[in-house]
Amino acid sequence: MKKFQAQPGFVVQAFRFALDPNAQERSLRSHCGAARAAYNWAVGWVEASWWQRRAEETYGVPEAGLTQWRPWSLPSLRKAFNEAKHTGPRFASWWEENSKEAYNTGLANAAAAFDNYAKSRQGKRRGRAMGMPRLKSKRKARLSCRFTTGTIRVDADGRHVTLPRLGTIRTHEPAGKLLAGVQAGTARILSATVRHERGRWLVSFQTEVERDLEHVARPEVAVGIDLGVKTLAVTADSTGEIRTVPNPRHYDRAREQLRRASRVVSRRQGPDRRTGQKPSRRWEKANAQRNKVHHRVANLRQDALHKLTTGVAAEYGTVVVEDLNVAGMLRNRRLARQIADAGFGEIRRQLTYKTRRRHATRLVVADRWYPSSKTCSGCGTVKAKLPLHIRTYECDACGLVIDRDDNAALNLAALAAAAVTGTGVAGDQGTVPAVSKPRGADRKTRTTRPRRKAEAGRAGGATLPHQRQTETRDRTQAEALTLW
Known part of the structure; x- marks a missing residue:
């Protein structure tokens, strides 16, 4: 999906409103269910070629004769889905009941999930390792659907919104602020997302808004x-x-x-x-x-x-x-x-x-290891240990007695000037701390995770059945990422 580039002087902002649907609630649930079904179809369609190649390898099929890898880009998924929805028994009888944007939502989410998984496996994505995309459960999946084309507007009365195939839905709260911006030409609606959250149906408009930077006090x-x-x-x-x-x-x-x-x-x-x-x-x-x-x-x-x-x-x-x-x-x-x-x-x-x-x-x-609570805000002395149950900071060097949280907040405020003065001490911004950080004083949390049972089992040489299945799946997926 093409990313939006905001113009100079414009920012991308979301406006979210609660909805009060009546007969449209069935259509809302149908559209969100269609997005989930399209997502599950895309995941199964891509994975089928991976497992097929793995099965063919066990029969000794040469590399040139193996089933080709199925791509997971959004254009490829759209093309394959358009062919399957007319002939396949899964979508042929009911796909026309919903907007095409519902199916595009599921396909776009599947393409993004595969991209995140591929970048995580290749070390190009920060954060925790991403696993293989899994099928969404009908009971647990969050109801959500995104509209990017068609009739998307806030009606003139400011109390109704119009969405493709869903028609006009009343809002629980007035949408006059967004309507005034659209009528004045300072706001433009880019897309709309409906979601069921906390017992209510909500609609979120992604807009391009002209707005000047606000000044602080x-x-x-x-x-x-x-x-x-x-x-x-x-x-x-x-x-x-x-x-x-x-x-x-x-x-x-x-x-x-x-x-x-x-x-x-x-x-x-x-x-x-x-x-x-x-x-x-x-x-x-x-x-x-x-x-x-x-x-x-x-x-x-x-x-x-x-x-x-x-x-x-x-x-x-x-x-x-x-x-x-x-x-x-x-x-x-x-x-x-x-x-x-x-x-x-x-x-x-x-x-x-x-x-x-x-x-x-x-x-x-x-920094995560900055000792804000252990550092004296008066002279910069750093304590080696400061347990959580001690709520009052007492400095052994200068005798300062202050609440633990107040001392930490003062040290954090001093960091704003540290980029200029080179220090992070609240009491004296122009000098170096009197005592350097002792061993272990700059770390608050553990750097290693506790060993899990699975890791202990592998260390002992035992391999469980679910571990062997996971290793086989990882090898198959790694081959797909290498060749794709």
Whole structure:
């Protein structure tokens, strides 16, 4: 799919609105199901040639006589799908019920999944290793469909949207802001994506918007943000002002309500895949009530994080945050629930794009091993060890006594000037720290992962059946990536 290039003075922005469909809900689910079916077809079509070649090799077929590799580029998948939808029994009877954009959504997602897998295998993609694309389950797949062509607009009343084949759907909230931009010529709709999320149907318009950079209230002031569980965030700016943002703990407050709702669900006749048992009406009603509690918690968390990040991005010219290993922190079974409820990763993601909207605003990310909590904000002395249960920092060199989180926030704010002065000490910006970092003081988390049972089994020389199957699949896929 062709990527959009924004014009000078224009930015790409999304406008999301909740929908109130009536008879269109069946069509919405049909379009999203068609996207899932097209995705599964593309994955199976590409994999079929891989396994066919593997089977032919076991019969001694020479390389020249093996089945050719099937390409996974989007144009190739479109061409093959257009041939299969007319003749194949899977799509021939119902593919005309949905827009072509629904099938294109699934094919585009499959092409992107294969590209990510290929780049990960070749070492061209950062992050964790990507596995082979797998089929999407009808029960668990997220309902989503994207429209790039056809009639995509916000109606003149600002309370309805029109999408291809779906027709006019009423919005739960007014879309006047987007409509005013379209009518004034400062906004242009590029695509629309419908999705079922948190019990509601949502539509997201990707638009090209003309917008000037916004100015911050104090562009010369830098702020350091120290995230935590006891308090959601402690902000300290370069002027010495410290603010504490309490942790709302939305999930903990709703745990008792969730416990009661889950108890009601467990007493109803639920689904059972082993026996084919269907859920009762009472179970579906109770499960919907429990989901409402989860959705409310997610909405409250999102609202609180947006208010925090918007206020920070609108006030300070430089924002300093830590490069936290959130995925590793979630492995701690004692703190995983509190960390997930706080939303550390979401805070950094929102600050990343919100600081780009401001004029002369930058986001500084501290190194993951920077000892912000162990460093004295007054003289720069670094402690070798500082356990989590010690909440007050006491400096042995200068005698400074300060709250642990306040000290970390001050050190993070000092990093904004470190690029100019070469230091990262909050108390004295022009001198080198008095004591160098002792051994182990610059690391907060473990650098290695605990050994898994599978790794222990391989070390002992034992190979399990599922391991042999995985190794065979990896070799087959590696050959495909090499030749394709």
